[in-house]
Amino acid sequence: MQDPLTQLPGYVLRRASAAALARLNERLAPLGLRHIDVALMLLVEATPGLTPSRAGRVLDIQRANMVPLVARLESRSLMARQRVDGRSHALRLTAEGRSRLSRARAVVAHCEAALLRPVPVKLRPHVLPILMALWNPQDE
Amino acid sequence: MQDPLTQLPGYVLRRASAAALARLNERLAPLGLRHIDVALMLLVEATPGLTPSRAGRVLDIQRANMVPLVARLESRSLMARQRVDGRSHALRLTAEGRSRLSRARAVVAHCEAALLRPVPVKLRPHVLPILMALWNPQDE
DNA sequence: TATTGTTATACTCTATAACTATA
DNA sequence: TATAGTTATAGAGTATAACAATA
Numbered sequence: 410m411q412d413p414l415t416q417l418p419g420y421v422l423r424r425a426s427a428a429a430l431a432r433l434n435e436r437l438a439p440l441g442l443r444h445i446d447v448a449l450m451l452l453v454e455a456t457p458g459l460t461p462s463r464a465g466r467v468l469d470i471q472r473a474n475m476v477p478l479v480a481r482l483e484s485r486s487l488m489a490r491q492r493v494d495g496r497s498h499a500l501r502l503t504a505e506g507r508s509r510l511s512r513a514r515a516v517v518a519h520c521e522a523a524l525l526r527p528v529p530v531k532l533r534p535h536v537l538p539i540l541m542a543l544w545n546p547q548d549e
Numbered sequence: 550m551q552d553p554l555t556q557l558p559g560y561v562l563r564r565a566s567a568a569a570l571a572r573l574n575e576r577l578a579p580l581g582l583r584h585i586d587v588a589l590m591l592l593v594e595a596t597p598g599l600t601p602s603r604a605g606r607v608l609d610i611q612r613a614n615m616v617p618l619v620a621r622l623e624s625r626s627l628m629a630r631q632r633v634d635g636r637s638h639a640l641r642l643t644a645e646g647r648s649r650l651s652r653a654r655a656v657v658a659h660c661e662a663a664l665l666r667p668v669p670v671k672l673r674p675h676v677l678p679i680l681m682a683l684w685n686p687q688d689e
Numbered sequence: 690t691a692t693t694g695t696t697a698t699a700c701t702c703t704a705t706a707a708c709t710a711t712a
Numbered sequence: 713t714a715t716a717g718t719t720a721t722a723g724a725g726t727a728t729a730a731c732a733a734t735a
Contacts, residue, residue, distance in 0.1 A: 411595070412592065412595070412607055413591050413592070413594075413595045414588055414591060414592065414608075415681070416677070417657065417661055418661060418664060418665060418676050418677055418680055419569050419570075419573065419657070419660060419661050419664055420588065421677065421680040421681055421684055422562070422565060422566045422569060422664075422680055423566050423569070423570060423584075424609070424684050425562060425566075425680055425683040425684035426562045426563050426565075426566035426567075427566075427609070428684060428686070429559050429562060429563070429683070429686065430559075430563060432686070432688070433559065443724090444563075445725090448554055448560065451553050451554060452552065452553070452554065454553075455551070455552070455553045460693075460694095461693080461694075462692075462693060462694080467552055468554075469564070469567070470725095470726090471726070471727065471728085472692095472693075472694070472695085473694090473695075473696080473697090473726095473727080473728080473729095474725080474726065474727085475694085476694070476695060476696085494693080494734075494735080495693090495733070495734045495735075496692070496693040496694065496733060496734045496735070497692090497693060497694085497734090497735095498693085498694075517557065517559070520559060521557055521558060521559050523686045523687060523688045524558060524559055524562075524683055524686050525558060525683075526686060526687045527682040527683070527685055527686055527687055528679055528682040528683065529678075529682070532675055532678065532679055532682075535672055535675050535679065536558050536679055536683075537556070537558050537561065538669075538672065539668055539672055539675065539676055539679060540558055540561040540562055540565055541555070541561055542667040542668040542669070542672075543565040543569070543664055543665075543667070543668065543676075544561055544564050544565035544568060545667055546568070546569065546572070546663045546664045546666060546667055547663060547666045547667055548572070548663045583701090585702090600716075600717095601716080601717075602715075602716055602717080610702095610703085611703070611704065611705085612715095612716070612717070612718085613703095613704080613705080613706095613717090613718075613719080613720090614702080614703065614704085615717085616717070616718060616719085634711080634712080634716080635710070635711045635712075635716090636709095636710060636711045636712070636715070636716045636717065637711090637712095637715090637716060637717085638716080638717075690735095691734100691735080692733100692734080692735070693732100693733085693734075693735095694731105694732090694733085694734100695730100695731080695732085695733105696729105696730085696731085697728100697729090697730090697731105698727100698728085698729090699726100699727080699728085700725100700726080700727080700728105701724100701725080701726080701727100702723100702724080702725080702726100703722100703723080703724075703725095704721100704722080704723080704724095705720100705721085705722085705723100706719105706720090706721090706722105707718100707719085707720090708717105708718080708719080708720105709716100709717085709718080709719105710715100710716085710717085710718105711714105711715080711716080711717100712713100712714080712715070712716095
């Protein structure tokens with residue numbers, strides 16, 4: 410018998426994603442971070458002053474779910490909130506946050522490299538374009 | 550500002566997977582099925598008599614989590630369990646399960662097609678090989 | 690009116706530990 | 713001793729509704 414699911418790109422996409430995520434989280438755990446923390450920190454580093462709402466829109470995280478995420482990073486002194494408005498907060502990394510992120514970035518780079526390693530060298534340039542295309546499907 | 554995360558295959562992999570899964574579940578909902586139900590049904594169809602334990606190993610689902618999954622399909626008369634052993638159960642699709650699965654398969658085919666549509670035709674043959682490679686990463 | 694941050698809440702998915710009965 | 717099925721449970725992750733304060 411042969412597993413019929415491995416013929417379905419969508420299924421393999423899910424399995425590959427779940428496996429990669431699990432390994433990344435495993436390697437980030439010693440830093441006290443999860444993948445989602447690093448995603449937000451990378452985004453805030455690239456866009457200082459970003460608000461939680463806007464960050465949530467970029468990361469596809471609901472406003473309500475940003476609250477515990479930001480609070481957790483703030484409570485660990487990795488991120489700081491600053492009122493910019495009567496209702497908006499500007500997010501910035503603290504010095505400790507930047508230093509933690511540089512270590513996390515090394516972990517991410519390691520995992521990204523491990524992810525690509527089994528892809529034949531000739532196909533590697535196609536990986537990101539293909540994944541970007543899969544991210545943006547057209548329903549008819 | 551540019552989103553630094555879209556340069557990371559691992560991140561795009563996750564976003565693509567989550568988006569594809571959400572759309573699939575949305576389209577399966579009218580059939581009363583979720584993606585995981587269809588995955589199990591496809592597997593059991595291809596391997597009649599499979600036990601929940603073995604199915605779980607193929608699908609990467611814990612033994613304990615197979616229980617409510619199989620129970621739900623059984624309670625809807627889509628799948629049947631048969632004792633084969635003092636401790637093992639053989640899983641099979643019922644006639645209703647097969648008919649429901651044929652409708653689900655059409656939904657899956659539609660979603661898979663929508664997933665691949667934005668990929669340039671020349672790159673499409675590389676999609677599955679690349680995803681299979683990403684699924685099986687080598688850590689060093 | 691629309692948006693931000695927030696609380697509360699519920700639901701799915703997943704992981705672990707422990708138990709029984711069988712092989 | 714190892715495996716199958718099961719129960720109970722806890723933790724992520726995610727989604728929705730509602731509210732106050734502000735734009």
